[in-house]
Amino acid sequence: MGEEINKEIVTELLKIKGEARGVHFKNDGDFVLKEKGKEGIEKLEKELEELGCPIKYGKINQFDFYPAGMRVVSLLAIKKTFDWPDEKIVELGAYAMQVSWIIKLFTKYFFSIEKTLKSAPNIWSKYFTIGEIEIEEYNSSKNSVVLKVKNFNLHPIYCLCLKGVLLGVIRMVVKSQKITCEETECIFKNNENHKFLIKW
Amino acid sequence: MVEEKEIDSVKKISTLLEDLLLLEKYIKDLFTFFPLPVCFVSPLGVIFEVNPAFEKFIGYTSYEVVGKPIENFFEKEKIETLTKDVLESGNIEARDMIISTKGGEKVDVSLFGQVRRNEQEETTGFFIGFFDLTKIKKTGKELQDTQVALLNMLEDIEESRKKAEEEKNKTEAIISNFTDGLLVFDDKRKVSLINPQAEKVFNINNKDVVGKSILELSVFPELELIVNLVGPEIKDISRKEIPFKGDLVLEISTIPILKGDGKIGSLIIVHDITREKMIEKTKTEFVSLAAHQLRTPLSAIKWTLRMLLDGDLGTITSEQRDFIEKTYVSNERMISLINDLLNVARIEEGRYLYKPASADMAPIVQFVINSYKDEYSRKKIKLDFKAPENPLPRVLIDVEKIKLAIQNFLDNSLKYTPVGGEVVVSLKSIKKEVQFSVKDTGVGIPKNQQERMFVKFFRAANVLTIDTEGSGLGLFITKNIIEAHNGRIWFESEEGKGTTFCFALPVKEEFTEFLEEF
Numbered sequence: 001m002g003e004e005i006n007k008e009i010v011t012e013l014l015k016i017k018g019e020a021r022g023v024h025f026k027n028d029g030d031f032v033l034k035e036k037g038k039e040g041i042e043k044l045e046k047e048l049e050e051l052g053c054p055i056k057y058g059k060i061n062q063f064d065f066y067p068a069g070m071r072v073v074s075l076l077a078i079k080k081t082f083d084w085p086d087e088k089i090v091e092l093g094a095y096a097m098q099v100s101w102i103i104k105l106f107t108k109y110f111f112s113i114e115k116t117l118k119s120a121p122n123i124w125s126k127y128f129t130i131g132e133i134e135i136e137e138y139n140s141s142k143n144s145v146v147l148k149v150k151n152f153n154l155h156p157i158y159c160l161c162l163k164g165v166l167l168g169v170i171r172m173v174v175k176s177q178k179i180t181c182e183e184t185e186c187i188f189k190n191n192e193n194h195k196f197l198i199k200w
Numbered sequence: 201m202v203e204e205k206e207i208d209s210v211k212k213i214s215t216l217l218e219d220l221l222l223l224e225k226y227i228k229d230l231f232t233f234f235p236l237p238v239c240f241v242s243p244l245g246v247i248f249e250v251n252p253a254f255e256k257f258i259g260y261t262s263y264e265v266v267g268k269p270i271e272n273f274f275e276k277e278k279i280e281t282l283t284k285d286v287l288e289s290g291n292i293e294a295r296d297m298i299i300s301t302k303g304g305e306k307v308d309v310s311l312f313g314q315v316r317r318n319e320q321e322e323t324t325g326f327f328i329g330f331f332d333l334t335k336i337k338k339t340g341k342e343l344q345d346t347q348v349a350l351l352n353m354l355e356d357i358e359e360s361r362k363k364a365e366e367e368k369n370k371t372e373a374i375i376s377n378f379t380d381g382l383l384v385f386d387d388k389r390k391v392s393l394i395n396p397q398a399e400k401v402f403n404i405n406n407k408d409v410v411g412k413s414i415l416e417l418s419v420f421p422e423l424e425l426i427v428n429l430v431g432p433e434i435k436d437i438s439r440k441e442i443p444f445k446g447d448l449v450l451e452i453s454t455i456p457i458l459k460g461d462g463k464i465g466s467l468i469i470v471h472d473i474t475r476e477k478m479i480e481k482t483k484t485e486f487v488s489l490a491a492h493q494l495r496t497p498l499s500a501i502k503w504t505l506r507m508l509l510d511g512d513l514g515t516i517t518s519e520q521r522d523f524i525e526k527t528y529v530s531n532e533r534m535i536s537l538i539n540d541l542l543n544v545a546r547i548e549e550g551r552y553l554y555k556p557a558s559a560d561m562a563p564i565v566q567f568v569i570n571s572y573k574d575e576y577s578r579k580k581i582k583l584d585f586k587a588p589e590n591p592l593p594r595v596l597i598d599v600e601k602i603k604l605a606i607q608n609f610l611d612n613s614l615k616y617t618p619v620g621g622e623v624v625v626s627l628k629s630i631k632k633e634v635q636f637s638v639k640d641t642g643v644g645i646p647k648n649q650q651e652r653m654f655v656k657f658f659r660a661a662n663v664l665t666i667d668t669e670g671s672g673l674g675l676f677i678t679k680n681i682i683e684a685h686n687g688r689i690w691f692e693s694e695e696g697k698g699t700t701f702c703f704a705l706p707v708k709e710e711f712t713e714f715l716e717e718f
Contacts, residue, residue, distance in 0.1 A: 110242055175244050
């Protein structure tokens with residue numbers, strides 16, 4: 001699947017098993033509001049309605065669980081509606097640290113990189129009912145970490161979003177102006193898992 | 201059964217989610233409302249969270265702040281110390297710091313910090329709250345400026361006080377060492393100062409009179425005269441002579457002490473003129489004695505010369521007559537001078553006795569004019585008398601003395617009016633006075649000498665060459681005569697054009713007029 005979206009694709013996406021917390025939609029809505037204002041939200045919601053997935057961002061309960069495929073629909077609709085490049089979706093992912101109340105619940109783990117990484121699988125499970133995250137390799141002397149995401153094959157657009165989320169979290173726990181995140185392996189590129197190399 | 205349990209669980213989870221949402225909303229509302237800027241910072245110094253007050257204060261959005269190192273916004277060194285301190289001690293209070301806003305402004309703030317710990321008591325970060333010190337510091341600076349200004353004012357006041365003290369000491373030294381007695385009264389007419397000379401003269405003590413009102417001073421016998429003289433209002437008095445105990449003669453003057461347009465006190469100056477009066481008296485006595493001694497032989501000479509001229513002692517030649525006549529005239533002048541001197545002596549001794557009687561001025565003036573007609577005619581000066589058209593009110597006068605006053609005026613006009621000149625004598629009634637004047641077309645009086653015209657022995661410079669024999673006593677005597685009648689005397693003159701001498705005498709109050717007033 002590419003970044004194309006239509007009613008049929010939406011129907012297929014909504015069939016994906018697994019759920020994601022409402023906070024993801026809250027994040028999408030707030031980011032669009034910040035970037036495009038109320039008109040942007042209205043335009044987006046209209047697009048979603050036309051796609052047969054009428055998400056009302058203001059009515060989402062961020063603590064509740066929604067179909068994971070619906071988040072993919074939200075991301076694709078945003079990208080299409082505003083014709084945003086990939087970097088903007090990465091930025092949207094990182095914005096989660098600004099608005100998510102669930103993330104705030106995890107700030108108790110964010111007092112060191114080690115503690116944060118150790119808590120990562122637990123934090124993941126709070127957000128999704130599918131997929132897992134593991135630390136593949138952590139090198140404190142080289143200031144790098146490789147994170148492996150398993151069983152998470154929603155859509156390639158989610159790779160961009162995850163990249164942003166991981167960047168946002170790492171920014172919170174290391175003091176560096178040069179934090180980078182690169183997806184070195186991807187399920188949608190015939191790899192077994194997603195792997196993200198983060199350096200700072 | 202299992203299905204029912206699942207339905208119950210779903211209901212419970214749903215309720216919990218609703219509660220969680222409400223709780224989130226409450227926390228969010230509280231967080232939004234909280235007026236003090238607050239942020240949550242990781243132990244590494246990365247900002248996790250800011251409230252709307254923080255955003256508003258700093259000018260950045262949370263998106264621009266969250267995830268950024270805290271030193272980006274605060275003073276690096278100070279915030280590092282604060283981070284260390286708060287992580288070590290758990291909290292810190294009221295740390296002064298400067299925060300940089302998006303607009304580039306540096307704002308003084310007071311910071312408070314409190315650590316946050318997780319269930320394992322691990323420090324997960326710390327809260328920072330602060331408030332703006334700008335207004336407080338501004339107020340503090342204003343207070344400091346005010347304090348400085350007040351201190352400066354106090355210094356100025358102290359300096360002024362010292363100067364005033366110095367001035368006061370100087371003034372007191374001058375007053376204390378002043379040869380005249382001085383009594384200083386404040387605006388309430390109470391004695392504020394009395395100098396040693398006044399204490400000595402009045403035989404009183406400073407502490408007994410200071411603070412007392414002018415009226416209260418009359419309890420001191422020595423001061424009673426002064427109190428009666430100046431009155432309760434301390435009226436203006438200039439060089440008033442009063443005989444004091446024994447031979448003491450005091451000259452009293454009062455002057456108001458003014459500040460701006462207002463009177464803030466009065467000063468009584470007591471000048472002891474006993475010695476001057478004594479010298480003056482001795483002089484007058486000498487002149488009187490000398491004049492008396494001279495007048496007797498001069499009278500004998502006069503009568504002898506008269507007899508010679510009248511041929512009682514035999515026939516004399518024309519040449520002899522000429523010499524004797526000149527001698528006679530000179531003798532007459534000498535007698536006149538002696539008479540003037542005697543009059544002056546009497547005036548000064550207070551023995552210039554007056555014999556007042558009700559009289560009509562018109563015939564008196566006419567009489568004197570008649571006696572001068574020949575002399576004026578000889579000098580070809582036109583003498584005109586503008587007699588009053590209606591009868592004048594009567595005046596209470598010493599006729600002989602008034603005649604003398606009129607003679608003195610006419611004498612002067614005769615002497616100092618050139619040949620062919622004109623003299624006009626007027627007599628009229630104005631209000632309650634009878635005014636007499638002699639207007640001439642004489643040499644006039646130089647402006648700069650007019651003030652001294654009534655001073656004893658004074659003669660204007662421009663007449664010294666015209667008449668070398670004048671005594672300078674005529675106007676002095678005339679002035680004393682007129683003032684002894686409670687009258688007024690004055691003149692108007694312009695050098696080279698002429699002079700008008702005037703006097704006015706009060707009209708005698710008639711009994712009928714007196715009654716009419718009631």
